[in-house]
Amino acid sequence: MKGIRRFLVFILTAAVIFTAGCGIKDEDTSKTPGTDETEYSAITTTLVGGSPSGVWFMLSTAIAESLGKTYSGSIMHPTPGNNYANLFRINDYEVEFALTHSSLAFDSVNAKGQFEEKFENIGAIASFYPSVMQLAFKKDLGIETFLDIIDNKIPVRMSIGSDGGVAHNTLMKLLGEYDLTIEDLEEWGCRIYLAGNKDSAELFSDGVIDGMFKVASAPTPTMTQTGSNEDMVFVKFEDDVIQKLVDNCGYTPITIPAGTYKFGMEDVKSVTTFTILGASLQTPEKNAYMVTKAICENLEYISSVHSSLEGISLESLVIDMGMPLHPGAARYYREIGVID
Numbered sequence: 001m002k003g004i005r006r007f008l009v010f011i012l013t014a015a016v017i018f019t020a021g022c023g024i025k026d027e028d029t030s031k032t033p034g035t036d037e038t039e040y041s042a043i044t045t046t047l048v049g050g051s052p053s054g055v056w057f058m059l060s061t062a063i064a065e066s067l068g069k070t071y072s073g074s075i076m077h078p079t080p081g082n083n084y085a086n087l088f089r090i091n092d093y094e095v096e097f098a099l100t101h102s103s104l105a106f107d108s109v110n111a112k113g114q115f116e117e118k119f120e121n122i123g124a125i126a127s128f129y130p131s132v133m134q135l136a137f138k139k140d141l142g143i144e145t146f147l148d149i150i151d152n153k154i155p156v157r158m159s160i161g162s163d164g165g166v167a168h169n170t171l172m173k174l175l176g177e178y179d180l181t182i183e184d185l186e187e188w189g190c191r192i193y194l195a196g197n198k199d200s201a202e203l204f205s206d207g208v209i210d211g212m213f214k215v216a217s218a219p220t221p222t223m224t225q226t227g228s229n230e231d232m233v234f235v236k237f238e239d240d241v242i243q244k245l246v247d248n249c250g251y252t253p254i255t256i257p258a259g260t261y262k263f264g265m266e267d268v269k270s271v272t273t274f275t276i277l278g279a280s281l282q283t284p285e286k287n288a289y290m291v292t293k294a295i296c297e298n299l300e301y302i303s304s305v306h307s308s309l310e311g312i313s314l315e316s317l318v319i320d321m322g323m324p325l326h327p328g329a330a331r332y333y334r335e336i337g338v339i340d
Helices: 002-028 054-070 083-091 102-110 146-151 166-176 182-187 197-205 221-229 239-249 285-297 299-303 327-335
Strands: 044-048 075-079 097-101 122-138 157-159 191-193 211-216 232-234 252-256 268-280
Touching: 044 054, 054 075, 054 097, 054 268, 054 285, 054 299, 083 097, 083 102, 083 122, 083 268, 097 102, 102 122, 102 166, 102 239, 102 268, 122 166, 122 221, 122 252, 122 285, 122 327, 157 197, 166 182, 166 211, 166 239, 182 191, 191 197, 197 221, 211 221, 239 252, 239 268, 268 285, 285 299, 285 327
Parallel strands: 044 075, 044 097, 157 191, 157 211
Antiparallel strands: 097 268, 122 211, 122 232, 122 268, 252 268
16 A cells, blocks of 8 residues: 555656646747747748749749758748739738838838728838839830920820739829829820730830830840830939939839940939838747848848849848838847847
8 A cells, every 4th residue: 555655646746847847848938039049940931922933933932942941841832922912911911921012011001002001010021122113215206204295295105014013003103293193194195005024025016015114123124125126215204203202102212324225325313112021910020030030141042043133232131121120020130230
């Protein structure tokens, strides 16, 4: 009997010790992520980008590969998306990460443009490269400035990219500074084509359009190709309108240098919007921290996947995002001294 009692006492004592040990372990793992690198176990997440080709596809893939390289076993699924719709998806926490543009992010957090309500559930991870507002027409139209089109009601025919795309969105904002809409242009005979790069080039060569409105890297291949075969002119924008786009719409001023295109003989002032990576604020801080670190530690590789990404640096990753940093990203940038 005494032997049985001793055995029961031993079992109960062991159980108490085991339970106490479990309590200590639970308390330790509740520490703020980042205080101990061993806490960063592999994650599986999703990044929505753009079409399944082009710069955004390559950037999404590079970020996913960087995460797996930095945190072994981690998986990020790059999936197609749309820069405008992507903001809704992270705000609603349908996905954790998404690519978009800084000008659209600015609209979303300020309830401007196509956004009727403020988005309060999104934060920025990194800013990558600028997409510049550019407009070029056949030279024989006699257009030198954007104001020429408006003052003379010239019935231009131009492509503006996909419906709801960044160029379409930018053109609506540009016209808004003149108290005009795309419908107003169409009333005096303008023809607006929702056509991408390949279709725009074909439309131009077939004589269907005589100009292109782009928001893309400068130089952009479609304009370079078209300008090599046609006598074109690069259209200038008025200084006060440029400033309004900066002040009211979250764009960044930029100058397109002379010689960017063979038909661009002078510097042209314009604005740019940046491709950025955003995340839902419901995305765990740990996940945002890990993705940010993966980007920073693999910056040389990421910058090599496309010419648009050349020249990015740790400092450039935090400029002109259009929305506040995600707490996980902010913590990593503070740790490496990029921000205070």
